[in-house]
Amino acid sequence: MDRLSIIIPTINEAGNINDLFKRIFEVGDTQLPGIELEVIVVDDDSTDGTREQVRQWATEHRIKLIHRQKDKGLASAVFAGAESSTGDIILVMDADLSHPPESIPDLLRPILAGKKDMVVGSRYVPGGCTPGWSLARVWISRLAALPARVLTDILDPLSGFFAVKKDTLLSLDRNVPGFKIGLALLVRADGLKIGEVPITFQDRRNGHSKLTLQVACSYCRQLFELAGGNISRRTGFRFALVGILGMLIDFLVFQGLFLAGAGMGPANTISFAAAAVSNYCLNRNWAFAVPKREWAMPAPNGLLFIGIALLALFFRGGVLALLAGSWHWPVSLALAAAIFSAAIINYLGSAFLVFPSSAHSPEMRWRILAVLILGYTVALRLVFMGLPELLHEEAYYWNYGQHLALSYLDHPPLLAWLIRISTELLGTSEWSVRLVAFVSWMITAVFCFQTAWAMYDRSTAFRVLILVSVLPAFFCTGFLSTPDAPLIACWAATLFFLYKALIQEQARSWYGVGLGLGLGMLSKYTIALLVPSICIFLLLHRDSRKWLTKPEPYIGAGLALLIFSPVIIWNAENNWVSFVFQGPRRVAGGFSFSLPALIGSVLLLLTPAGLLSAAAFLKGKLWSPELWMKEKAGRSQTLFSLVFTLMPFAVFFFFSLFRQVKLNWTAPVWLAVLPFMASTMAAGSGLYCHRLLSVVQRSWPATILGTLMILGAVLYHAVLGFPGLPYPGDQPFLLDWHYLASHIEDLEDRLETELNSPLVVGLDKYRIASGLAFYRTKILEKKHIDPTEGVQETAGRNFFCKSSLMYAFWFPAEKYAGRDMILVSEDFDDLKEKKVTGSFMSMGDIRKIHLVKNKKPVTSYYYRLGRNYLPPERQYVGKQEERRRYRTKEAVLEES
Numbered sequence: 001m002d003r004l005s006i007i008i009p010t011i012n013e014a015g016n017i018n019d020l021f022k023r024i025f026e027v028g029d030t031q032l033p034g035i036e037l038e039v040i041v042v043d044d045d046s047t048d049g050t051r052e053q054v055r056q057w058a059t060e061h062r063i064k065l066i067h068r069q070k071d072k073g074l075a076s077a078v079f080a081g082a083e084s085s086t087g088d089i090i091l092v093m094d095a096d097l098s099h100p101p102e103s104i105p106d107l108l109r110p111i112l113a114g115k116k117d118m119v120v121g122s123r124y125v126p127g128g129c130t131p132g133w134s135l136a137r138v139w140i141s142r143l144a145a146l147p148a149r150v151l152t153d154i155l156d157p158l159s160g161f162f163a164v165k166k167d168t169l170l171s172l173d174r175n176v177p178g179f180k181i182g183l184a185l186l187v188r189a190d191g192l193k194i195g196e197v198p199i200t201f202q203d204r205r206n207g208h209s210k211l212t213l214q215v216a217c218s219y220c221r222q223l224f225e226l227a228g229g230n231i232s233r234r235t236g237f238r239f240a241l242v243g244i245l246g247m248l249i250d251f252l253v254f255q256g257l258f259l260a261g262a263g264m265g266p267a268n269t270i271s272f273a274a275a276a277v278s279n280y281c282l283n284r285n286w287a288f289a290v291p292k293r294e295w296a297m298p299a300p301n302g303l304l305f306i307g308i309a310l311l312a313l314f315f316r317g318g319v320l321a322l323l324a325g326s327w328h329w330p331v332s333l334a335l336a337a338a339i340f341s342a343a344i345i346n347y348l349g350s351a352f353l354v355f356p357s358s359a360h361s362p363e364m365r366w367r368i369l370a371v372l373i374l375g376y377t378v379a380l381r382l383v384f385m386g387l388p389e390l391l392h393e394e395a396y397y398w399n400y401g402q403h404l405a406l407s408y409l410d411h412p413p414l415l416a417w418l419i420r421i422s423t424e425l426l427g428t429s430e431w432s433v434r435l436v437a438f439v440s441w442m443i444t445a446v447f448c449f450q451t452a453w454a455m456y457d458r459s460t461a462f463r464v465l466i467l468v469s470v471l472p473a474f475f476c477t478g479f480l481s482t483p484d485a486p487l488i489a490c491w492a493a494t495l496f497f498l499y500k501a502l503i504q505e506q507a508r509s510w511y512g513v514g515l516g517l518g519l520g521m522l523s524k525y526t527i528a529l530l531v532p533s534i535c536i537f538l539l540l541h542r543d544s545r546k547w548l549t550k551p552e553p554y555i556g557a558g559l560a561l562l563i564f565s566p567v568i569i570w571n572a573e574n575n576w577v578s579f580v581f582q583g584p585r586r587v588a589g590g591f592s593f594s595l596p597a598l599i600g601s602v603l604l605l606l607t608p609a610g611l612l613s614a615a616a617f618l619k620g621k622l623w624s625p626e627l628w629m630k631e632k633a634g635r636s637q638t639l640f641s642l643v644f645t646l647m648p649f650a651v652f653f654f655f656s657l658f659r660q661v662k663l664n665w666t667a668p669v670w671l672a673v674l675p676f677m678a679s680t681m682a683a684g685s686g687l688y689c690h691r692l693l694s695v696v697q698r699s700w701p702a703t704i705l706g707t708l709m710i711l712g713a714v715l716y717h718a719v720l721g722f723p724g725l726p727y728p729g730d731q732p733f734l735l736d737w738h739y740l741a742s743h744i745e746d747l748e749d750r751l752e753t754e755l756n757s758p759l760v761v762g763l764d765k766y767r768i769a770s771g772l773a774f775y776r777t778k779i780l781e782k783k784h785i786d787p788t789e790g791v792q793e794t795a796g797r798n799f800f801c802k803s804s805l806m807y808a809f810w811f812p813a814e815k816y817a818g819r820d821m822i823l824v825s826e827d828f829d830d831l832k833e834k835k836v837t838g839s840f841m842s843m844g845d846i847r848k849i850h851l852v853k854n855k856k857p858v859t860s861y862y863y864r865l866g867r868n869y870l871p872p873e874r875q876y877v878g879k880q881e882e883r884r885r886y887r888t889k890e891a892v893l894e895e896s
Contacts, residue, residue: 015206386431441478518563
């Protein structure tokens with residue numbers, strides 16, 4: 001006969017205990033035949049008569065009472081009950097009737113059948129419910145369970161209602177932290193077969209809730225300790241003392257350097273280094289005081305600590321620049337806040353990575369690392385998004401948003417629409433422009449996580465989050481607002497729905513495919529490469545050919561076409577210029593063998609470890625004989641990754657044989673292979689563990705830390721600068737363009753009354769005009785002047801028969817005949833070119849503007865005044881007459 005012991009910890013549950021016992025024994029009599037049932041009540045010194053009621057029931061039923069007066073706590077109560085039990089299976093439940101006794105058979109059934117080692121009663125699996133809960137309470141409950149879900153694979157790890165084999169429970173360390181013994185069991189017991197069954201969770205009707213602030217703190221501490229963090233009152237207190245000393249050193253060194261004339265960047269770097277050396281020595285030998293060990297990273301503790309310290313330095317530099325520079329806090333106060341933020345990063349890094357309290361399985365370590373990296377990169381983006389000046393391209397796409405249209409010459413309109421919405425809501429700033437990229441990155445991360453979970457498992461999905469957070473292909477597109485940001489989000493969503501439709505055969509997922517493709521085509525035409533990929537997969541995958549005769553794929557295609565229709569309408573009205581620009585124009589031109597550049601771009605986007613991982617995928621999958629044999633397990637997902645990676649990449653590979661390729665082109669191609677790349681990060685994954693994969697596995701930890709440091713260093717240097725490191729002259733950020741725009745704006749104001757508002761014209765393709773338009777608009781907004789002037793009065797070089805992309809649409813040359821113009825260029829010779837000088841009745845002198853960032857020279861720009869613009873058709877007809885007409889005006893202006 002199977003024996004079941006039900007353990008019920010109690011504190012003042014007299015109002016519920018009678019109903020609970022009645023329902024338990026009714027279930028035992030009617031639904032548990034052949035089960036020997038005992039109930040063990042572990043009471044922590046109740047004062048409301050709970051024990052007396054238990055003793056009354058014990059006279060007629062098999063009930064055991066354990067009265068504890070000193071040793072209290074839920075975990076220890078469960079252990080005390082389990083040690084005194086006679087059952088082979090332990091079931092733990094609360095006494096407040098929130099855990100329905102009627103669900104006990106459902107929890108026991110999988111264990112008795114030998115299918116599971118532990119079964120949890122869940123509120124959140126299909127069939128489970130929480131009647132009477134408001135939506136706010138449901139979300140609060142789910143958010144509270146979210147950190148625990150990182151450590152486990154079940155939906156309701158905080159249920160507290162579970163059944164488990166007795167030997168499994170008693171194998172757990174008695175010093176398990178916190179009050180959620182079920183959570184500790186899920187995390188600490190390796191190799192458990194765990195299941196969930198739905199329950200109806202009712203609120204207690206009698207007594208008071210045991211959920212207090214102390215319980216919440218205990219839960220948080222339990223999470224940290226189960227995750228392997230060396231976090232306790234002792235380590236926290238000592239770390240705080242070390243931090244205070246380090247903060248004092250940091251503060252004094254910074255103030256000394258800053259008052260001596262050093263910039264914020266150099267002062268911040270040097271003062272942080274001085275404090276970091278002191279902190280490491282004291283933390284290692286006193287605050288944490290644990291034996292030297294390595295965890296997750298193959299470097300000694302000292303090197304790992306230095307890496308984490310550098311990450312903290314980069315983050316605190318952003319906080320310092322944000323508070324002191326953008327928000328205009330006093331430098332001392334901003335520094336204190338920056339030091340505190342760095343201390344949090346140092347503490348978490350030290351507690352979880354450098355000096356962890358316990359060793360976990362590699363899978364659990366990667367999960368914790370994923371959470372830490374995800375949190376760091378999200379915080380890094382949020383702090384730095386508004387600090388570096390825009391890229392030239394970002395400013396250009398912001399100009400898109402100021403000239404709303406159904407589409408544009410060189411790109412579809414989705415990014416422009418999103419930037420316009422963001423800036424309308426939040427104002428004109430770098431942060432509001434880049435918010436679009438950040439939201440797109442979040443969408444990408446969610447869909448990549450879900451795809452990896454569907455293809456492999458939840459642990460692989462967490463490692464995918466690391467890749468999406470760290471690999472330059474996704475970090476940069478999640479930081480910079482270019483068309484690649486929404487493109488990659490749409491590509492990731494489309495792949496997820498394609499996997500659901502093609503592999504898991506969910507018909508409605510085709511509508512998601514159509515939505516993703518349509519929005520992707522509104523972002524960038526590159527996503528059209530998924531269409532032939534879908535066709536090839538349908539031809540190669542026998543089970544998917546049935547979709548050719550079903551309506552859902554065609555409805556999805558119609559939805560994509562409908563979403564894309566604004567671009568078609570715009571092109572029809574403009575002689576199909578965008579399709580020509582992105583189609584035949586790309587193929588036309590001179591021969592250029594750029595295959596090495598393509599490989600180099602992949603190496604830069606994926607890092608060497610990522611490229612080796614992709615190579616391991618091809619080596620292990622592409623030439624695998626099983627791929628071409630009859631259907632086997634894993635063949636479908638292998639074919640899915642191969643087709644949706646190789647087909648788009650083959651187009652770029654072929655193109656690189658005779659034309660130039662761009663760095664960012666292949667970034668979305670690797671989304672389909674990310675799950676496999678994530679699987680290679682775990683040692684012993686068993687996935688084609690040949691020599692190449694072994695090299696990849698060993699290289700990932702150093703790659704992750706190194707890439708994070710490089711990305712953080714680039715942002716830090718762009719904002720604060722490193723001591724002794726200059727800014728490159730051809731850098732992509734518009735460094736110090738606020739000063740350039742201010743100078744041009746002041747010049748335009750001085751000349752406005754004389755020349756009737758001169759037009760500002762950039763003499764390159766689009767960069768100068770876009771940057772000046774953005775920063776002139778920011779300046780005008782701060783002056784509370786109509787900011788539209790910054791856009792409407794800043795144009796490109798199309799006036800001189802030169803390509804200027806969309807500026808030719810926005811500023812037709814014939815419309816500005818007779819206007820005076822302030823010409824701006826980075827090249828001195830541009831202002832002397834015959835096409836330029838011949839377009840004006842007269843020209844002023846060439847002036848020079850030096851741009852400086854953090855006391856370091858960046859570059860120089862030149863400007864010149866051109867008076868009375870003559871469009872090309874008027875430059876050679878009646879030009880002498882034009883000169884005579886304006887001779888009097890010229891004399892007056894020269895005198896001015």
